[in-house]
Amino acid sequence: MAVQAKRGSPLGLSGMPISAFELQAGRLPEPSFARVSEHTALLPTEDGDQMFPDLSARDVSTVALKLKNIFDILIPIEIKETKITRPGGESVITPAVLDLALEAADGDKKACLIFGLLTCKQWFHHLSRRELYDADLNNLKAIACEVMAKRLIEREEDQEFLFKQMLCRRFSMVVNKDDITDPRNALEMAVDLHALTVIGSSGYQKCISWLWHGWIIQSPFNPIEYIGYKNVAVPDFWTHFDPDRIKTPLYQNGLQLLFSIVYLALYTGAVNTANPGGDFDVVEGLLYIFTLGFLFDEFAKFYHVGYHYFSFWSGFNDTLYSILILSFVFRIIALASPEGSHSREVNDILAYSVLAFCAPMMWSRLLLYLDMQQFFGAMLVVLKELMKESVVFFVMLVIIYIGFLQAFIGLDSADGAVDVGLMQFAYMTRSVLQSPEFEPYETFSPPFGALLNYIFTFVVSVLLLNILVALFNSAYEKVYDNAVDEFLGLFAQKTLRFVRAPDENVFVPPLNLIEIFGLILPFEWWMTKERYARLNDIVMTVVYSPILVFISFYEVYVARKILKNRSLGESDDDTQQEWEDIENELDLEHSGWSDRVQAVAPHVEEDEVLELRRQVTDLTEIVKALRVEIRGGVLAKVTDGDVQGKVTVTQTTTTSTHGGDTEGETETLIEMLTAGSSSDASEH
Numbered sequence: 012m013a014v015q016a017k018r019g020s021p022l023g024l025s026g027m028p029i030s031a032f033e034l035q036a037g038r039l040p041e042p043s044f045a046r047v048s049e050h051t052a053l054l055p056t057e058d059g060d061q062m063f064p065d066l067s068a069r070d071v072s073t074v075a076l077k078l079k080n081i082f083d084i085l086i087p088i089e090i091k092e093t094k095i096t097r098p099g100g101e102s103v104i105t106p107a108v109l110d111l112a113l114e115a116a117d118g119d120k121k122a123c124l125i126f127g128l129l130t131c132k133q134w135f136h137h138l139s140r141r142e143l144y145d146a147d148l149n150n151l152k153a154i155a156c157e158v159m160a161k162r163l164i165e166r167e168e169d170q171e172f173l174f175k176q177m178l179c180r181r182f183s184m185v186v187n188k189d190d191i192t193d194p195r196n197a198l199e200m201a202v203d204l205h206a207l208t209v210i211g212s213s214g215y216q217k218c219i220s221w222l223w224h225g226w227i228i229q230s231p232f233n234p235i236e237y238i239g240y241k242n243v244a245v246p247d248f249w250t251h252f253d254p255d256r257i258k259t260p261l262y263q264n265g266l267q268l269l270f271s272i273v274y275l276a277l278y279t280g281a282v283n284t285a286n287p288g289g290d291f292d293v294v295e296g297l298l299y300i301f302t303l304g305f306l307f308d309e310f311a312k313f314y315h316v317g318y319h320y321f322s323f324w325s326g327f328n329d330t331l332y333s334i335l336i337l338s339f340v341f342r343i344i345a346l347a348s349p350e351g352s353h354s355r356e357v358n359d360i361l362a363y364s365v366l367a368f369c370a371p372m373m374w375s376r377l378l379l380y381l382d383m384q385q386f387f388g389a390m391l392v393v394l395k396e397l398m399k400e401s402v403v404f405f406v407m408l409v410i411i412y413i414g415f416l417q418a419f420i421g422l423d424s425a426d427g428a429v430d431v432g433l434m435q436f437a438y439m440t441r442s443v444l445q446s447p448e449f450e451p452y453e454t455f456s457p458p459f460g461a462l463l464n465y466i467f468t469f470v471v472s473v474l475l476l477n478i479l480v481a482l483f484n485s486a487y488e489k490v491y492d493n494a495v496d497e498f499l500g501l502f503a504q505k506t507l508r509f510v511r512a513p514d515e516n517v518f519v520p521p522l523n524l525i526e527i528f529g530l531i532l533p534f535e536w537w538m539t540k541e542r543y544a545r546l547n548d549i550v551m552t553v554v555y556s557p558i559l560v561f562i563s564f565y566e567v568y569v570a571r572k573i574l575k576n577r578s579l580g581e582s583d584d585d586t587q588q589e590w591e592d593i594e595n596e597l598d599l600e601h602s603g604w605s606d607r608v609q610a611v612a613p614h615v616e617e618d619e620v621l622e623l624r625r626q627v628t629d630l631t632e633i634v635k636a637l638r639v640e641i642r643g644g645v646l647a648k649v650t651d652g653d654v655q656g657k658v659t660v661t662q663t664t665t666t667s668t669h670g671g672d673t674e675g676e677t678e679t680l681i682e683m684l685t686a687g688s689s690s691d692a693s694e695h
Contacts, residue, residue: 074116081111086152121177164178174237179227180237258509271380290346301520331369331373338363341362378390389490396490518554525554530547530550
């Protein structure tokens with residue numbers, strides 16, 4: 012929430028820091044300095060990275076249009092999706108097509124290639140919604156964009172270029188001739204478009220893992236660039252004892268989980284220890300302080316991001332906090348009443364009743380911070396899809412509900428008085444919940460009341476609820492058929508949410524109350540930016556010092572592993588497997604064992620069509636041999652009827668073996684055999 016500059020905070024044109032909420036909302040201003048246009052920087056950069064040429068929005072748009080033209084020509088008609096997604100066989104995305112895509116980037120524009128492919132996917136999805144007659148074709152082209160992007164990511168050998176330029180670097184596009192879109196990178200676009208094929212690629216996930224561990228961070232000088240954390244391989248404790256490391260998604264997630272467990276423990280203690288006198292105790296006071304911190308955090312996010320921030324979990328949390336604040340209001344009203352009065356007792360009981368009412372939500376909230384486990388993550392994705400699918404059901408239910416409710420109220424008011432208004436609402440709600448009531452309608456405006464009730468119960472119980480079950484089953488299968496990629500997508504989304512953090516000074520709720528009431532209100536409005544940034548560093552170091560001790564020890568341990576990997580020539584995140592040492596000693600490749608395995612290994616990548624063609628070739632050879640025997644006089648005494656019988660048997664066998672795909676070729680062979688047999692018989 013602080014807006015003053017801080018060491019490591021991105022700056023805009025005016026020299027003021029750019030809120031990461033603005034980065035997330037896509038309202039990033041132009042950088043305050045010009046990038047060099049050559050491949051090599053004149054001076055070394057902060058982390059030793061090589062500078063790359065500036066790519067204008069028109070350059071990126073040109074690359075994207077060239078890529079779109081490739082798919083328009085490559086897939087002119089609807090084909091099977093497996094023709095695009097299969098890694099081998101007769102795939103549409105061949106190595107030659109990948110080389111052509113690289114040519115579309117003209118060499119020096121290679122960095123925007125993945126961004127351009129995801130932009131093409133976005134265009135094709137837009138066309139599929141606007142041009143329904145070509146929806147399937149455009150969806151196939153969108154899938155082809157993902158497949159090509161994945162293969163180009165896995166094909167790139169320069170890991171540093173892949174991470175910092177192709178995936179993390181932000182680009183803009185030209186739209187409507189003159190308008191320029193807000194900068195985005197390929198990481199963000201893949202998550203926003205739910206491109207699971209790209210997200211599931213090895214290079215993308217490796218980049219996300221480096222962001223998650225804080226090995227790649229945003230540049231403190233240019234917010235559209237990412238740089239490597241220069242101390243990642245420094246095994247020194249005090250080097251890592253830095254409050255800026257709290258920005259790392261791994262540590263932010265751990266802090267949020269820790270405070271959520273403490274929050275749940277405070278709630279459990281408060282709801283199970285009622286105070287007969289109506290006074291606040293320490294546990295209840297801490298509970299409402301935590302709630303206030305979470306509320307301020309939600310307000311700050313809505314203020315900076317707007318309605319884009321709203322999601323299922325934000326609505327869930329806001330509802331929970333609202334119920335807790337309502338309980339707090341009743342407690343204040345009770346304390347304001349005279350001690351021992353009836354009003355104080357009633358409001359105090361009501362406050363604890365409201366507090367106990369939100370217990371299921373309080374425990375369910377813990378799932379939000381367990382989504383890094385694959386099981387919970389997949390279940391949360393399923394829950395999200397179920398909520399989306401149930402929207403159709405609830406819209407239909409509301410319309411039907413209002414229609415029947417109006418009919419019942421009309422029947423009730425026919426005599427000039429409404430007698431069962433609220434009771435009727437309760438009866439209809441029970442019908443929706445599979446507990447219908449029939450007896451009250453026997454005497455309610457007969458025979459119309461009972462008839463309407465039967466119809467309503469049938470429509471809700473038989474039709475709508477079965478539609479809901481079918482929608483839920485479809486959503487469940489759709490997610491669990493692709494559970495791994497869905498989990499990887501959720502992990503990438505959460506990582507980027509931390510990277511696009513709302514504050515350059517990360518104070519995890521409820522510690523944000525320290526920032527608001529201890530820093531912003533008393534100091535920010537009059538203190539210089541340099542002094543205020545220094546004050547933030549001191550406060551964060553003091554507040555997070557217990558956590559920073561564990562972080563420093565952990566990062567020293569990781570740094571030693573990285574140094575060991577580098578000494579062995581391995582990647583920084585490489586993990587030594589238990590069989591690798593013995594495998595290197597055996598040297599299976601040079602011993603000839605791998606060649607022997609390769610010789611007996613089946614070609615599993617062959618296409619079924621190729622297998623059918625091979626069988627047809629074998630059949631052709633058999634028929635040719637048969638014709639040679641006939642011409643040689645072996646079957647000279649066989650009558651035309653016998654030959655026709657053998658031909659019929661041959662035709663039946665061929666058709667049953669190869670199906671309709673080879674019917675044309677079989678007919679041709681039969682004609683050849685019949686013609687040859689007839690001519691031989693006549694000569695004989």
